[in-house]
Amino acid sequence: MDDLRDERIDKVGLWRHLRDRFRLEWDGIHGGAHWARVGHHGRRMARENGASVHVVTLFACLHDAERFDEYRDAEHGARAAALAETLVGTFFDATSEEMDLLRRACEGHSHGGLMGPLTVQTCWDADRLDLGRVGIRPRAEYLCTVQARAPATIDAAWARSRRWLLRSRA
Template structure:
């Protein structure tokens, strides 16, 4: 199992955007909650899904269009392999591919990829986009869409996730 709090600390050392922005820490926390629910239903690798939540937007430099940010997040994960990220090659390849392709609109593939992509898409309400069921990858995501969209549009803060990452609601690390 990975120490998500330590990984988050490392990510935040080079994070260029506001922590409380549309692609920041609270978004990642909702993505992990969404993703773990989908993974439970579709048999995805929950560890990879959780790491995707942390890395997929970790190297954004723009809140709007930011070509290449998924690849940069995947490269950050690669740079942490063997120190903070401990996945065999096949599982790491899934993490990297999920990050790389998460904005490309794919709806078919390995169950872990689908869980990652749905986890992020279910949180589109945070930027004023209602996810379309036909663009989701899994039945689980389509079922959870009203719940997840309500959380995204209301800027729900997943307190339990933040606490597990040793972050406060004000997005400050807890010493």
């Protein structure tokens, strides 16, 4: 995480909890480094477009936390949303509106959708901007927001993902 100070989230406690229960390879394509990059992209865009930084930050570390495998696992988003409901009040606070956005973002993030509230779209874009980690360059037509579709954003995200990919293969 690029910023551990957040009075609404016990980030160290939350990450430790999620890491302890994570079923896949922590250094793999859906592990902590991916969560950190999603958080980086999401917070950057949210500060520009007015999406909820809080929801985007929570989405980043929760959306893939309940995966059973590295592949399709169509229900992992729904499981992530259910997990979030068990953690609110312990590791973070959130209003009912924020929880609704987080649920929608988690549930729909792997279904390829483009339409939704701005915060949900920003969450989905933050995740899709990190496709370079599996060798796929993000394409503007599969991104929701103006901020994500900007060529400079895609170029920077691609470079960030590729640096990780090259390091992870070294």
